[in-house]
Amino acid sequence: MIHQLLRREPAAVTEGRGRPLDLVPLDLASKRSPRGAEDRRAIPIVLTLLGAALWITGISLLHPSSVGIWGLLASANAWFLLAFPALVLGFLLELRRRTPRGWLLGLNLIALIVAIHGSVPIIFGAPEYAWVYKHLGIISAFATYGHVTDPTNIYQQWPALFAAVAAISSLAHVAPVSFAAWAPLAFELADALLLFAIFRLLGGERRTAWLAILLYEGLVSWVGQDYLSPQAFSYLLWLAMVLIAVRWLRRSPTVTGGRLARLRAPLVAGAPAPAHTTKAMRALAVVLLSVIYFAVVAAHQLTPYMALAAVGVLTVLDLLRPRWLLALLAVIALAYLAPHYQLISQSFGGLFSGGSPIANASGARGTYHAGAEATTAQIVRALAAVMWFGAFASVLIRRKALGRVVIPAALAFSPFLVLFAQSYGGEAIYRVFLFSAPWCALLVSSTLVELRFPRRLPLRWPLTVCVCLAVLFAGLQGLYGPARVDAFTPREVAASQWLYTHIPRGSLIVMPVDNFPALEAADYNDFDLQVMPSDPQLGASWLDEANLSQVENWITTLGHRTAYIVVSRSMAASAAYYGAPRGYEQLVAKIPTVLGGGVVYQDADTTVYRLTL
Amino acid sequence: MTQIRLPAARLPTTTSRTIPTAYAGILASVLAATVLLGAPWPAASLIGAFLLCCVPAGAGVMCWVDAGEAAAQAGLTLAISLASVAILSAIMIWTAAWEPHALLGLAVLSVGSCAYRLRHGEPS
Numbered sequence: 001m002i003h004q005l006l007r008r009e010p011a012a013v014t015e016g017r018g019r020p021l022d023l024v025p026l027d028l029a030s031k032r033s034p035r036g037a038e039d040r041r042a043i044p045i046v047l048t049l050l051g052a053a054l055w056i057t058g059i060s061l062l063h064p065s066s067v068g069i070w071g072l073l074a075s076a077n078a079w080f081l082l083a084f085p086a087l088v089l090g091f092l093l094e095l096r097r098r099t100p101r102g103w104l105l106g107l108n109l110i111a112l113i114v115a116i117h118g119s120v121p122i123i124f125g126a127p128e129y130a131w132v133y134k135h136l137g138i139i140s141a142f143a144t145y146g147h148v149t150d151p152t153n154i155y156q157q158w159p160a161l162f163a164a165v166a167a168i169s170s171l172a173h174v175a176p177v178s179f180a181a182w183a184p185l186a187f188e189l190a191d192a193l194l195l196f197a198i199f200r201l202l203g204g205e206r207r208t209a210w211l212a213i214l215l216y217e218g219l220v221s222w223v224g225q226d227y228l229s230p231q232a233f234s235y236l237l238w239l240a241m242v243l244i245a246v247r248w249l250r251r252s253p254t255v256t257g258g259r260l261a262r263l264r265a266p267l268v269a270g271a272p273a274p275a276h277t278t279k280a281m282r283a284l285a286v287v288l289l290s291v292i293y294f295a296v297v298a299a300h301q302l303t304p305y306m307a308l309a310a311v312g313v314l315t316v317l318d319l320l321r322p323r324w325l326l327a328l329l330a331v332i333a334l335a336y337l338a339p340h341y342q343l344i345s346q347s348f349g350g351l352f353s354g355g356s357p358i359a360n361a362s363g364a365r366g367t368y369h370a371g372a373e374a375t376t377a378q379i380v381r382a383l384a385a386v387m388w389f390g391a392f393a394s395v396l397i398r399r400k401a402l403g404r405v406v407i408p409a410a411l412a413f414s415p416f417l418v419l420f421a422q423s424y425g426g427e428a429i430y431r432v433f434l435f436s437a438p439w440c441a442l443l444v445s446s447t448l449v450e451l452r453f454p455r456r457l458p459l460r461w462p463l464t465v466c467v468c469l470a471v472l473f474a475g476l477q478g479l480y481g482p483a484r485v486d487a488f489t490p491r492e493v494a495a496s497q498w499l500y501t502h503i504p505r506g507s508l509i510v511m512p513v514d515n516f517p518a519l520e521a522a523d524y525n526d527f528d529l530q531v532m533p534s535d536p537q538l539g540a541s542w543l544d545e546a547n548l549s550q551v552e553n554w555i556t557t558l559g560h561r562t563a564y565i566v567v568s569r570s571m572a573a574s575a576a577y578y579g580a581p582r583g584y585e586q587l588v589a590k591i592p593t594v595l596g597g598g599v600v601y602q603d604a605d606t607t608v609y610r611l612t613l
Numbered sequence: 614m615t616q617i618r619l620p621a622a623r624l625p626t627t628t629s630r631t632i633p634t635a636y637a638g639i640l641a642s643v644l645a646a647t648v649l650l651g652a653p654w655p656a657a658s659l660i661g662a663f664l665l666c667c668v669p670a671g672a673g674v675m676c677w678v679d680a681g682e683a684a685a686q687a688g689l690t691l692a693i694s695l696a697s698v699a700i701l702s703a704i705m706i707w708t709a710a711w712e713p714h715a716l717l718g719l720a721v722l723s724v725g726s727c728a729y730r731l732r733h734g735e736p737s
Contacts, residue, residue: 146711163702164695167713168666171649172658179659190691197685233699240692243685275681284678288693295696298703 041097047090048108055083055115062123064489069576070372072119072480073473080119084476087112088214088468095210096461105210112214113188116221116476121181124487126517130570132180132227133496133520135162139176140522142166150525154343160299161233176228177493177520183228187236191226192217194239195438201246201275202408208446211464216441218471219387222380222478224486225434234296234303235434241289241296241307242411245314248285250274250407251321264317271319271403286325293329297336301344302424304333306435309417313410352421373577376481383474384433391440394447405443412439484573488517492568495606496520499564500527502601508560512545512584513571514538530558534581546583548594556613563613565597569605630679630686631730637690638672638727642720645669649717665716669723670697676730694719 058080068075091108094100120128127133138155143166148156155162169176192213199209226232251274277285297304308329314320337344395402395409402409415435422428448467453459499509500521507527511518514531518524532554534543543554555563567588575584591597597609641664648661671690680686698716705711 142706142711147706147709159706160699160703163706164666164699167698167702167705167716168659168662170711170713171662171665171716172655174655174659174662190688193684194688194692197680197682197688200682200684233695237692237696240689240696243680243688243692247680247685281678288674288689291700292692292696295699299699 040093044090044094044097044104044108047086047093048104048111051083051086051090051108051115052111054079054086055111055119058083059119059122062119064124064487067123067484067487069484069573070481071376071477072123072483073477083115084112084472085469087115088472089465091210091214092461092465092468095207100207100210102206109192109210109213109217110189113192113217114185116217116479117185117188117226118182120480120483120487121185124483125181125490126488126493127177127180127228128184128483128487129224129227130486130488130515130517132183132229133177133493133517134524135228136176136180136520137522137524138162139166139169140520141524143170143176144522152343153525154301154347155230157340157343158230158299158301160295161230164233165228180228183232184226187226187232188217190236191239194236194243198239198243198246198438199442201243203442203446205449208442208449211449211468212438212442212445214468215445215471216438218468218473218475219383219441220434220437221472221475222383223430223434223437224479225430230300231303231431231434234300237292237296237299238303238307238435239438241292242310244285244289244292245311245320246407247275248277248282249289249320249322249325251319260316261318266402268317268319268403268406270401271406282321286322286328289325290328290332294332297333301348302418302422302428302431304329304336305421306415306418306431308333310411310414310435313414313417314407317406317410319407319410348422348425371579372481373579376477379474379481380478383471383478386471387433387437387440387444390444390447391436394443397447405446408439408442412436412443482577485515485570485577488570489605491603491605492570493517493520495566495568495601495603495608498601499566499608500524503527503564508555508558508563510555510558510563510565511571512565512567512587513574513581515570515574516566516568517570518566528558528560532581534583535578536580537578541581543581544583545581546586548587548590551587552595552613555611561613563611564600565591565595565609565611567591567607567609630681630683631676634672634686634690635676635727635730638669638676638723639731641665641668641672642723642727646717646720649714665720666698667691667694670694670719673719673723673726676727 058077061077062072062075062080066075073081087108091105091112094104094108127136135155138153138159139162141149141156142159142163148159150156165176195216196209196213199212200206203209203212220226225235252271293304293307296307308326311320311326311329315323315326391409391412395405398405413436415432418424419428419432424431444467448460448464451460451463496517497520499518500523503509505523505526509518509527509529511529511531512534514535518529531538532543532545532551533539534541534545543550545551571584572588575581591609591611592599595609595611597611599607600610601608645661645665645668648657649665652658652661668690671692671694674693675686675690678689680689697719701716701719702713705713705715
């Protein structure tokens with residue numbers, strides 16, 4: 001039986017007193033040669049330093065033009081590629097010691113997070129993802145005008161993050177574009193801190209918590225929800241809510257009484273006893289949790305409902321008190337939603353965009369271009385499937401004491417409830433993955449730590465190393481695969497800034513591909529920015545960009561006498577990566593001749609043409 | 614002299630994490646305010662602004678509450694600070710009363726809370 005692979009459970013569990021995920025003292029350092037293991041205590045330090053040195057060497061040899069269509073990993077040098085295994089091995093070797101040094105694990109983890117999330121900002125030198133620049137436009141508008149300038153813009157109606165960053169920008173007199181590139185690194189470091197605290201409370205054993213953080217960093221790296229965005233911010237705050245709930249509001253479930261109690265009894269059997277707390281502390285915890293939740297509600301449209309789903313499941317399982325907390329959070333969310341419902345209705349088809357979870361989970365519709373994009377997509381789909389399967393298997397093999405894993409399991413699978421209501425513009429499945437990943441990582445890591453093999457077959461640590469490296473490199477391919485497309489150069493950002501400061505207000509700006517650092521100016525709303533309807537990923541696509549008369553006719557219908565057409569390195573990369581829109585290269589070649597476009601701005605990465613219609 | 618009895622004074626705090634949190638709150642508040650009001654370099658001002666957003670408000674609360682684990686104490690200090698700054702900034706936007714320097718008030722409140730915590734020591 002699979003569960004027999006796990007180390008023997010102590011009597012406390014079978015007696016129903018419960019304990020966290022694993023409090024079993026681990027005999028991880030070799031029993032046969034403890035002195036030998038201690039003699040090798042310098043190896044993790046050496047590997048950590050080696051990993052950091054390899055990464056610095058590797059990154060210094062990389063530049064934007066060296067990143068090809070298959071992404072950063074495929075284009076990187078050996079130094080860069082070897083840095084990650086060195087860091088992971090250093091981490092796991094330290095974790096394997098009888099008494100792992102927390103400072104070294106922490107430093108190693110920080111180095112790994114810096115290596116994962118610092119590479120693209122260092123190579124390209126500008127914030128990644130076109131949609132970050134839309135966020136920068138909102139921040140600039142708030143910092144410049146100090147009030148909502150565009151009530152029809154959904155971002156401006158959920159202003160908490162944008163206002164906070166605008167305040168930082170105003171206080172420091174520094175433009176947000178100059179520090180936005182580092183947001184993923186900052187958010188990941190903060191997430192790791194909170195997750196470590198939660199994992200310690202849920203898992204008990206430090207070793208499990210550390211391993212779960214390592215797995216999480218690999219699992220979640222590809223999903224790309226840690227850039228400067230309300231999602232990243234509200235996710236961080238959601239983790240703080242979980243921490244408060246787990247620390248002060250957790251309780252032992254009632255297993256006797258009504259029908260519901262009898263139904264949930266097998267699910268919560270063996271649940272660990274919550275930490276000691278007082279009535280006053282619980283009251284303060286409810287206040288803190290509600291304040292943080294209000295910040296989440298004012299920052300992001302989806303996260304409040306992800307939180308409600310999780311709190312709802314924990315309340316139904318009677319693992320969280322007070323029960324009215326769920327009602328309080330729902331009132332806060334709905335009270336904020338009510339006056340803004342029209343915007344939600346326009347953007348996402350209302351609170352319930354569709355009741356089919358399969359349709360809602362289908363992801364963004366678009367072209368699936370054979371080659372780099374399709375391969376990377378397959379890798380991350382496989383990673384997601386393995387993560388959920390691993391988490392489910394971890395729950396299954398603890399079926400005799402489900403209470404030990406009931407909280408991480410509830411948090412891991414409750415995000416799926418959102419799929420019964422929302423597709424979130426095709427993004428829902430990615431958010432489900434994001435909110436599920438930490439708890440799946442905890443479940444899988446606890447299983448890895450507890451796995452027991454025969455003494456002649458010491459496979460636990462080789463297996464752990466293989467799992468960690470496979471997860472990390474799959475996640476890295478997901479993150480770095482589209483780097484050439486998603487990242488911009490400072491020249492492209494400068495071109496965009498030139499555009500907004502040099503062309504007349506009210507001008508028409510035309511983009512053949514929706515992949516340019518546009519809309520980052522405070523007055524973004526004073527310009528008419530249009531993307532050619534030629535990309536299936538953006539909805540209706542009927543225009544063939546190679547057909548110049550069709551392009552000219554479409555621009556004419558927009559009702560301007562002058563148009564500014566922008567073409568750039570990142571647009572070309574996007575068209576090549578996704579295989580859409582078609583005809584982009586022909587369009588770029590013929591703008592000066594067939595369309596008669598005059599160059600008004602040009603650098604190595606961007607050209608802006610002015611067309612008189 | 615009658616002492617004001619704060620609700621948090623009945624909480625089971627220990628000095629192991631709350632006292633360092635109080636010191637961190639005072640240090641971060643003073644440093645952030647000094648840098649923001651006095652430093653001529655944008656890079657230093659940026660550090661000061663981030664410090665103001667990441668520590669004082671949370672430290673002002675968490676110096677009274679022991680989360681039981683250093684990482685939890687630091688994480689909640691950070692999250693409460695960020696949430697406070699986000700809510701106050703959003704209120705300034707909603708009311709069209711944009712005055713980012715008002716956030717320095719968080720530093721003042723934090724110093725007051727942390728100093729009170731240190732002065733009165735272990736709660737009864």
